[in-house]
Amino acid sequence: xxxxxxSSPMTMSSLGLSTNPSTIxxxxxxxxxxxxxxxxxxxxxxxxxxxxILYYHSVMLEVGNEIRMPPDQFEAxxxxxxxxxxxxxxxDQLYQAQYRGGTLPPKPFVITFDDGYAxxxxxxxxxxxKYGFTATIFMVSSYIxxxxxxxWPQLKELAANGWDIEGxxxxxxYLSKQDAxxxxxxxxxxxxxxxxxxxxxxxxxxxxxxxxxxxxxxxVRNTGYLMAVTTERGWANHNTDxxxxxxxxxxxxxGLNEFSRRLHNPNY
Numbered sequence: 001x002x003x004x005x006x007s008s009p010m011t012m013s014s015l016g017l018s019t020n021p022s023t024i025x026x027x028x029x030x031x032x033x034x035x036x037x038x039x040x041x042x043x044x045x046x047x048x049x050x051x052x053i054l055y056y057h058s059v060m061l062e063v064g065n066e067i068r069m070p071p072d073q074f075e076a077x078x079x080x081x082x083x084x085x086x087x088x089x090x091x092d093q094l095y096q097a098q099y100r101g102g103t104l105p106p107k108p109f110v111i112t113f114d115d116g117y118a119x120x121x122x123x124x125x126x127x128x129x130k131y132g133f134t135a136t137i138f139m140v141s142s143y144i145x146x147x148x149x150x151x152w153p154q155l156k157e158l159a160a161n162g163w164d165i166e167g168x169x170x171x172x173x174y175l176s177k178q179d180a181x182x183x184x185x186x187x188x189x190x191x192x193x194x195x196x197x198x199x200x201x202x203x204x205x206x207x208x209x210x211x212x213x214x215x216x217x218x219x220v221r222n223t224g225y226l227m228a229v230t231t232e233r234g235w236a237n238h239n240t241d242x243x244x245x246x247x248x249x250x251x252x253x254x255g256l257n258e259f260s261r262r263l264h265n266p267n268y
């Protein structure tokens with residue numbers, strides 16, 4: 001993808017934001033970490049645990065492309081999760097539990113898909129429905145109705161079935177390489193379009209390419225997002241602020257042993 005030339009360097013002051021990093025999460029109370037024991041009851045705010053957020057892109061077979069998860073491998077992973085008693089939760093449930101004192105069911109996990117490929121609807125959706133799971137789509141708004149990407153009717157059907165459609169910018173740029181005006185436009189325009197068309201709040205964000213810096217993080221916060229996920233490996237943990245949330249990368253031919261390992265090791 002061609003990256004636009006910067007018209008000016010992006011700084012916190014150019015965004016009209018504080019240069020004090022502590023302001024990023026100053027309103028959040030950090031709560032005690034939970035023990036690693038399995039739970040047979042909902043996990044309260046006082047019993048926090050790290051939670052794996054799985055992230056995928058496309059669910060289809062394409063030899064040599066690791067971001068395209070073959071459907072049989074994807075279904076095997078979902079069958080494993082169901083068999084082991086995992087329960088899918090939304091990013092809002094995770095946010096409320098880790099930063100606002102809410103609760104989670106036993107063995108929670110989150111499923112996310114980046115970019116909004118059409119096979120998330122045609123292939124992943126029926127598989128997840130079969131196992132009783134829901135997911136989040138981080139949708140690049142300019143890709144909607146494009147070739148190989150989801151349409152508005154598909155996104156609306158997913159939303160009606162308990163899926164969340166969240167922010168991933170307008171054009172999927174490296175945000176740290178953009179000027180301040182472009183960053184704010186990418187964040188606000190995408191958020192506003194999704195909220196208008198889907199008629200629901202868009203409160204969660206994924207950094208394109210996992211690329212961010214302090215000014216980008218502060219711009220995301222000031223755009224009205226509650227939480228942002230990265231591509232940094234590991235589980236979501238309440239000791240990390242809500243703008244640097246880690247995820248678990250899932251890729252083609254990783255095998256069930258590696259998939260299982262990443263579900264058992266928060267710092268894989």
